[in-house]
Amino acid sequence: MERAPTHGAQINVKPEIRAKLRLIDHLIATQRLAEGDLLISEFRLPNKKRRVDLALFTTSRAIAFEIKTEGDNLSRLSEQVKDLSTHFDKVIVFCAHKHYNNAKKLVSKSIEIWSYNDKKTKLLQRGRSNIKNTKAIIELLPKYERHTIKNRNDALNKIRKKFRKNIELFWKIRSQKKNCDLKDLISISRTPPKDQTKKTSDDLWTSIIEDQSSQSSSESISDNSSS
Known part of the structure; x- marks a missing residue:
């Protein structure tokens, strides 16, 4: 049976953040997220105020x-979910178990529903994939980036390239520990830096990696001292 991760000492983080970390751990534990896949937290839909809690972009x-x-x-x-279904091949509602019955009434059968509690995450409604056409995927990109896109794979690759540093940082941090924590969430929440802020943003990414590496080294020294 799947056990709920504790996420270290982050017992007081906001419920929405704990849920997001829980979801990421579940994706990895169930092999729905492979190294090199792109996760973006609070991905903004174009021409809308709506943001996606968590967006996953694979190669296809x-x-x-x-x-x-x-x-x-x-x-x-x-x-x-209606807005999300316009652009994404699949939409999944990840909800606290108490919401399941109401969520099922509010969404169509094409929407997948996972529920979670303190002990496990369960698939309660299996949704359907509806592979979007090129136009729907291209519209996830800003208008000024769309003119060179020829098909949906080009669009997906463009999005992944745009957030390449997020991918690299997320998987570098993940390789150093078992469960997700706030550093992982920061790494997938950072937007690609603009030219004038690139140095600042890169410094932030670097500091996260260095801090995590320093922590791992300290733990190793402590373990050796106690042995």
Whole structure:
């Protein structure tokens, strides 16, 4: 049986962040997320105020996750998944178990539903993939980046290239520990730096890696001293 990760000492982080870390751990544990795949937290949809709680881009698919914690209400869920379904090949609602019955009433059978509690994550409604056409995927990119795109694979590759540093940093941090923590979430929340801020953004990425490496070294020294 799958055990819920503790995420170290981060017992007081906000519920939505804990849920997001829990989801990322589940994706990796169930091999739905492979090294090199792109995860982006709070991915903004073009021409809309809507953001995707967690977006997953593989070499061939775009998947959106809508997260609902115990403290959330579902009043906008139908509208949210409708917007996501316009651009993503698959939409998955990741909700606290108490919301399952209501969520099932609010979304179509094409939407997948996973529920979670303190002990495990369960698939409760198996949705369907609806592979989007080139136009739907291209529209995930800013208008000024669309003119060179010829097909949906080009669009997916463009998105992955745009967030290449996020991919590299996320998987570098993941290789150093078992469960996700806030550093992982920071690494996939950072937007690609613009030219004038590139040095600052790169410094932030570097500091996260160095801090994590320093922590790992300290733990190793401590273990050797106690042996």
